[in-house]
Amino acid sequence: SDNFIIIIIIIIIVAVCSNSNPTPQCDTANGWEQYGSNCYKLNSQLRKSWIAARTDCVMEGGDLVSIQSAAEQQYVISPTSDVWIGLNDLEFSDYLWSDGSALSHTNWGPGEPNDHAGRENCVELVTTQNGSSYWNDIFCDCHKPQSESTGPLFALFLA
Numbered sequence: 001s002d003n004f005i006i007i008i009i010i011i012i013i014v015a016v017c018s019n020s021n022p023t024p025q026c027d028t029a030n031g032w033e034q035y036g037s038n039c040y041k042l043n044s045q046l047r048k049s050w051i052a053a054r055t056d057c058v059m060e061g062g063d064l065v066s067i068q069s070a071a072e073q074q075y076v077i078s079p080t081s082d083v084w085i086g087l088n089d090l091e092f093s094d095y096l097w098s099d100g101s102a103l104s105h106t107n108w109g110p111g112e113p114n115d116h117a118g119r120e121n122c123v124e125l126v127t128t129q130n131g132s133s134y135w136n137d138i139f140c141d142c143h144k145p146q147s148e149s150t151g152p153l154f155a156l157f158l159a
């Protein structure tokens with residue numbers, strides 16, 4: 001029975017190893033783009049609340065984007081001025097990413113997050129005219145982006 005246990009252990013190890021492919025297969029035919037070890041997609045749905053935007057991302061197998069570094073923030077520059085990202089403090093007093101990743105990098109605008117009226121619990125990514133960007137906490141039931149002409153939301157596919 002010692003041999004049996006060893007065989008079981010080998011089977012378990014093989015199963016784990018075969019699952020640890022670090023390279024995602026981004027569904028480029030459906031608009032997903034690879035950057036680093038993640039896949040990203042501009043969601044063309046216009047004017048959604050944070051919850052509705054996140055639901056769209058989850059339905060596609062991803063989540064609202066989490067931004068882990070200045071380099072990733074440079075990649076995630078919005079062509080519009082206001083799109084949702086995954087950061088929120090809906091459930092806890094600390095800000096958390098909706099995909100469960102840790103908050104390791106921040107890009108708050110001056111004076112943000114200010115939790116205006118005590119109910120700014122979701123975060124928008126604002127891109128300025130010169131191409132820089134910052135985060136602002138804002139009401140979750142705002143409909144983002146406000147522009148009627150273009151309106152991508154960024155989503156992160158969890159490979």
Ligand SMILES: [Ca+2]
Binds near residue numbers: 115118119120121122
């Ligand atoms: Ca808040």
Ligand SMILES: [Ca+2]
Binds near residue numbers: 112113115136137138
């Ligand atoms: Ca704010």
